Amino acid sequence: MKPSENLDALLDLYTNALLDDVMPWWLEHGVDYEYGGVTERIYEDGRVADYDKPMWSLGRALFVFSRLYRLIGARHEWLEVAEGIFHFIYPIGEHNKWVWPQTVTRDGRIREPAECIYADGFAIMGLTEYAMATGDDDAMGLALATFETVEERSAKLGTHLAVPEHLVGRAMTHGISMI
Template sequence: MEGDRELVVWRDWIREQLDTCEAFWREHGIDPVNGGVYTCLDREGAVYSTDKNAWMQGRCAWTYAYLCHVYGTRPEWLAAAKSCLEFLEDHCINREASGRLYFTVTADGRPLRQRRYCFSEGFYCIANAEYYGVTGDEACLARARRAYRLVYDLNNGLIEDPTGLGPKTIAATRAGRALGDPMIFLNIISIMRRVDAAHAEEYDRHARECTDRIVREHYRPELGCTLESVNLEGEPELDYTAGRVVNPGHDIECSWFMMQEANHRGDEELHATARDMFRLAIEAGWDDKYGGLLYFIDACGKPPEAYEHDMKLWWPHNEIMIAASMAYRDTGDPYFRDWLVRTLKYCKAHFADPEFGEWYGYLRRDGLPTEPPTKGSTFKGPFHVPRALCMTEQILNEILGD
């Protein structure tokens, strides 16, 4: 694989994109008055909503701390991470609900919305963990450990949700399990284990629980997909729309989380399952007419219910970059190289903005940005794009022998 000139060119483009992407967010997103990051930015970086998402405070803090981990500490990166961490600590924790985090707050940190999902806590966890890994700040590790335990307990029904929100549906009628819970927790584990070797046995045990649940319950090769939700017995329920939802980008993201875990364990069977998950998702979800990955598909080929099902969003393509490059590095199979290059070509043609930097978040099915175009939203901030660019560059360096 060494000496692949095309991959050298793509690797260099990826690094250029990373430089402009992270600079875009530092220049336009970091709030110099209240701290934290604004993520609702238009094409040129103007703020169009001052509400702040707690997910994004944690994700932004993790991103800039991770850049320090990979490339060496830079004061501006560490300052961005610290600003978001301090905003989280000062404004985003619901201390009357056992440390659960809010979902959104105002610009100055007044609470707006609490959600039942514990992803805010998960991103708070990895932000503190990564910052500890770079700085050695023991208080951050303690915060990460507390958040880690809270997420684990909530995911596994070991405690009642202290917010009192309860399940989304009436549990006596329908209850289930979501792919997002073990999948995201698996990624949290990989970060915690890297910075906190003292608890490696606990992390290894919990990681095995996650992969076992994903493979046993959600991965459904007989259906040609990985399901977003199953019932409490871990079985599909295909007679209603929610039971048939497939998010190809989610499945591809999950596939590289599992490849990472398989590499950690030396588990070739798990790695092969992860690669098959990637194949099923990308072959079912890629739009042969316009290119790019569809956002949602139906496991049985029926009409998807989500209005945005045929849009092309930024983050699934970021996940293809990581998963395809990782699988190619680990196997040498040109199938994965081809998907990497195909996706990079699509991203360069449709998502990247050479004029103002960063990537568009939302494209129509035909690949044109929604109008007016946006670089950030409540759900898009400095996370998926810089993570994919950073990780793919590093993997390509390994492939190319640099």
């Protein structure tokens, strides 16, 4: 078997797993159709372990659903989820002047205030991809407004953290390169 044939087989395997298993599972178990957004703390059987919503995962989910809609195929359900996430996070960002909190409750109230720029980075990525998928200029403006808050806080020593939680021992963070 040629390496290119192996890569084609892997591409088919991962594409099918994404489209036939991963995304349907998230549509069924991860999307909060009642309050908006997504929840990420879910057991393998689909039961929700905790309804609090980390902002970084909301931004990441906005990115994923928007990007899939834009690049893999214009599936209406992906766009609906992206729109739901956008409408869930918009008032949170607006209320906090585009400085994103760490965690919100199921209904969008702040559980943990902003303590680092991780959530902001994922918000920028999600809002940008959503804007590209929908043509929504307002979403792009919000991504830029968020970027400006990150830039301002980054210029002032001590006004942001790069690590969202305290690390123990020799543990190292990988988050900045992930964003």
